[in-house]
Amino acid sequence: MEMEKASVICKLFGDKTRLTIMKILDSQDCCVCELVEIFQVSQPSISQHLRKLRDIGLVKEERRGQWIFYAMNKQHEAYAFVQTILVNLPDQDDKLKELEEKGIRITCC
Amino acid sequence: MEMEKASVICKLFGDKTRLTIMKILDSQDCCVCELVEIFQVSQPSISQHLRKLRDIGLVKEERRGQWIFYAMNKQHEAYAFVQTILVNLPDQDDKLKELEEKGIRITCC
DNA sequence: TAATCATATAAGCATATGCTTATATTTTCA
DNA sequence: TGAAAATATAAGCATATGCTTATATGATTA
Numbered sequence: 025m026e027m028e029k030a031s032v033i034c035k036l037f038g039d040k041t042r043l044t045i046m047k048i049l050d051s052q053d054c055c056v057c058e059l060v061e062i063f064q065v066s067q068p069s070i071s072q073h074l075r076k077l078r079d080i081g082l083v084k085e086e087r088r089g090q091w092i093f094y095a096m097n098k099q100h101e102a103y104a105f106v107q108t109i110l111v112n113l114p115d116q117d118d119k120l121k122e123l124e125e126k127g128i129r130i131t132c133c
Numbered sequence: 134m135e136m137e138k139a140s141v142i143c144k145l146f147g148d149k150t151r152l153t154i155m156k157i158l159d160s161q162d163c164c165v166c167e168l169v170e171i172f173q174v175s176q177p178s179i180s181q182h183l184r185k186l187r188d189i190g191l192v193k194e195e196r197r198g199q200w201i202f203y204a205m206n207k208q209h210e211a212y213a214f215v216q217t218i219l220v221n222l223p224d225q226d227d228k229l230k231e232l233e234e235k236g237i238r239i240t241c242c
Numbered sequence: 243t244a245a246t247c248a249t250a251t252a253a254g255c256a257t258a259t260g261c262t263t264a265t266a267t268t269t270t271c272a
Numbered sequence: 273t274g275a276a277a278a279t280a281t282a283a284g285c286a287t288a289t290g291c292t293t294a295t296a297t298g299a300t301t302a
Contacts, residue, residue, distance in 0.1 A: 025221045025222060025223070026223065027149055027152060027153055027156075027222060027223065028149060030146075030152060030218075030221065030222055031146065031147055031148060031149040031152045032147075034143045034144075034146035034147040034152065034218070035143075035144070035146075035147025035148070036147070037139075037140065037143035037144075037147075038140055038141075038143040038144025038145075038146075038147040039140060039144070039289090039290080040136055040137060040140040041290090043136060043139060043140045043143065044136055047136075055248085055249095056248070056249060056250095057247095057248065057249085065291080065292095066291070066292060066293085067248080067249070067250090068249090068250075068251080068252095068291085068292075068293085068294095069290070069291060069292080070249095071249060071250055071251080072250090072251090072290075072291085073290090074249095074250095075250080075251090087298090087299085089299075089300080090247065090248060090249095090298095090299055090300060091247095091248065091249085091299095092248075092249060092250095104221075105221050108217045108218070108221060109139075109143070109217070109218060112134045112139065112213075112214050112217060113134060113136060113139055114134070114135065114136065148259090148260080150260090164278085164279095165278070165279060165280095166277090166278065166279085174261080175261070175262060175263085176278080176279070176280090177261085177262075177263085177264095177279090177280075177281080177282095178260070178261055178262080179279095180279065180280055180281080181260075181261085181280090181281090182260090184280080184281090196268090196269090198269075198270075199268090199269055199270060199277065199278060199279095200269095200277095200278065200279085201278075201279060201280095
């Protein structure tokens, strides 16, 4: 892991929303509307965060019908580095579980 | 490691100069003038980076005569987290070795 | 095929960041 | 004690960042 690349990744992880998105995607794929619901922030804001993560290839997108799902890119050269960071972070599964309970997960995706 | 705290640390590590400073301090204490020499940047710039790292307690300072040495704060609650990041980074010992060879390390500290 | 839904992009704005120069503070030493 | 060295702080500036609203695009469905 080069200094330059490591600092770029850390900078991306320096935003709490993005860091949390990464932790969520680490355990399961997720579509944009779910993230919007979770973070209670505008849809463009989430799209912009995802774009930054995608621009350096940390996540990949995949259209599934009407929705676009984002997923961790396990082929990324820095994937191992990313993991060493993410494993230290608290599980975020409750966030998606909440959506399910509210029925939003079903409706939306 | 809480999300909030992790993202604060990542943000600090998101600057290449600061990340490198941390990696250097991880292997040995260092005074400000050495870092100025290494990074070829103004002295206030280095001081400001160090201040940010010190403000959240990641590093500590200690006056030794005319100089102020900075060192890793191993007592920091996030020290383990910091280590998981730093161990992935390339050794920066050559930077200080260069200073020694140029005789700057001696002169200054 | 037109309306709707999900997402992306553009534009604008307030705040944050990192650097520089200028200056203050503290210590050392002739 | 006064000059010099090491460091910190202040101020100013250009650029980056993250958010919002408005709008464009692409897929679905009535």
